[in-house]
Amino acid sequence: MHGLSLTARLGLLFAACTAAVSLIAGVLFSRASEAHFIELDQQLLETRLDAFRALVSGVDSPATLAPRLEALQAELRLHPDLTLRLEGRNGSYWFNSADGLRAPAREGLHDWQQDGIDYRVLSAPLRPEDPDSPRLALALDITHHQHFLERMQRLIWLTVGLSALATALLGAWAARSGLRPLHRMAEVAAGVSASSLTTRLADDQVPQELVELVRAFNAMLGRLDDAFQRLSAFSADIAHELRTPLSNLLTQTQVILSQDRGKDEYREALHSNLEELQRLAQMVGDMLFLAKAEHGLLATRREPLALGAELDTLLDYFSPLAEDRQVTMSRSGDARLRADRNMLRRALSNLLDNALRFTPEGGRIELNLASDAHGLSLTVANSGPEVPAELLPRLFDRFYRADPARREGREHAGLGLAITRSIVRAHGGEIRCESANGWTRFILEFPTP
Numbered sequence: 001m002h003g004l005s006l007t008a009r010l011g012l013l014f015a016a017c018t019a020a021v022s023l024i025a026g027v028l029f030s031r032a033s034e035a036h037f038i039e040l041d042q043q044l045l046e047t048r049l050d051a052f053r054a055l056v057s058g059v060d061s062p063a064t065l066a067p068r069l070e071a072l073q074a075e076l077r078l079h080p081d082l083t084l085r086l087e088g089r090n091g092s093y094w095f096n097s098a099d100g101l102r103a104p105a106r107e108g109l110h111d112w113q114q115d116g117i118d119y120r121v122l123s124a125p126l127r128p129e130d131p132d133s134p135r136l137a138l139a140l141d142i143t144h145h146q147h148f149l150e151r152m153q154r155l156i157w158l159t160v161g162l163s164a165l166a167t168a169l170l171g172a173w174a175a176r177s178g179l180r181p182l183h184r185m186a187e188v189a190a191g192v193s194a195s196s197l198t199t200r201l202a203d204d205q206v207p208q209e210l211v212e213l214v215r216a217f218n219a220m221l222g223r224l225d226d227a228f229q230r231l232s233a234f235s236a237d238i239a240h241e242l243r244t245p246l247s248n249l250l251t252q253t254q255v256i257l258s259q260d261r262g263k264d265e266y267r268e269a270l271h272s273n274l275e276e277l278q279r280l281a282q283m284v285g286d287m288l289f290l291a292k293a294e295h296g297l298l299a300t301r302r303e304p305l306a307l308g309a310e311l312d313t314l315l316d317y318f319s320p321l322a323e324d325r326q327v328t329m330s331r332s333g334d335a336r337l338r339a340d341r342n343m344l345r346r347a348l349s350n351l352l353d354n355a356l357r358f359t360p361e362g363g364r365i366e367l368n369l370a371s372d373a374h375g376l377s378l379t380v381a382n383s384g385p386e387v388p389a390e391l392l393p394r395l396f397d398r399f400y401r402a403d404p405a406r407r408e409g410r411e412h413a414g415l416g417l418a419i420t421r422s423i424v425r426a427h428g429g430e431i432r433c434e435s436a437n438g439w440t441r442f443i444l445e446f447p448t449p
Contacts, residue, residue: 014171026156197225308334333369350416355382
């Protein structure tokens with residue numbers, strides 16, 4: 001059946017099942033009918049045998065049979081489909097109503113065919129208690145029975161063939177109707193493009209068995225649509241972010257090359273270009289990091305870490321900047337976590353850098369560690385202006401800035417929080433942001449290993 005469509009396979013399967021069931025039912029009916037005819041014939045022959053025994057009782061020679069021949073023939077005329085034969089002890093025929101019939105005188109009921117005519121023969125002794133008794137043989141013409149069984153067998157085969165054909169056609173129609181949602185899915189899949197990812201199949205118009213498949217198909221389209229939208233936005237963001245430094249590089253280089261200048265001016269231009277190139281290199285590196293994170297390619301070398309000591313190290317690193325801004329930093333609590341030291345430091349450095357940039361002078365930054373049976377929680381909180389609730393879900397988007405007007409340093413491309421989330425998720429955790437009552441909190445949660 002290789003290469004056949006599913007509709008054709010189901011149709012042939014239905015046809016084969018119907019043919020098998022019809023054939024078995026027909027054979028059983030035919031056998032039951034044949035057994036019924038045999039039983040009726042046996043009852044008739046046994047009844048007639050008793051009648052003929054009564055007519056020829058006491059006969060022990062052809063001479064004693066002669067006076068009863070007329071009564072025998074009269075009884076036989078009442079049953080034209082019956083033939084009677086009476087044999088002596090030596091096998092000689094004393095009486096045979098059909099001279100051409102030569103059915104063997106076997107004990108009991110048996111079938112015999114002669115000259116195209118079917119007989120059912122019952123042979124028995126005239127006097128069962130006498131072993132040397134003459135024998136009676138009654139033959140019943142059953143040709144009409146056989147013709148009926150033959151017609152019934154032909155009808156069975158015809159029924160089997162027509163049933164198989166009808167079932168194959170109906171099965172193919174039913175299969176095609178049942179598979180219509182799959183054809184619709186194929187049409188939708190064939191027509192999927194960047195402009196048609198919003199197409200969905202209605203799961204209330206398909207059989208129950210296909211509901212999960214349709215939902216999975218719709219979910220796949222939803223994921224593709226979401227990925228395409230994010231990719232489109234990412235591409236637009238990349239183009240926007242790269243355009244400014246590239247324009248700066250082109251403009252400054254064109255200005256420098258427009259006329260001869262001194263070594264100091266060339267050196268200053270090269271330093272400026274170097275800063276822009278470093279920013280571009282950092283941005284490209286960050287984007288590659290995020291691309292690996294999205295595809296699960298971040299390789300983490302996990303080791304047991306004392307998070308309190310790690311946070312203290314970072315606080316020492318950022319303390320000069322905090323002192324310049326007159327920001328107080330503190331840490332409370334302690335916990336242990338199996339993590340990649342470098343990646344975790346990068347994520348926490350991004351959070352601390354973000355907190356320092358948005359904490360006003362005289363503000364505070366608080367780091368808190370807590371753990372319980374459900375997992376570990378690390379909170380980085382800073383005092384200062386609250387982030388509007390509608391902006392919180394977008395803080396971790398790439399190139400997103402809650403306040404685009406604020407650009408304290410050109411080195412910040414809006415990728416820090418996106419990288420932080422990727423690192424947290426690579427360790428099996430989640431990160432969220434809360435902002436209320438003059439505090440903004442970034443909460444990192446890791447499950448218990």
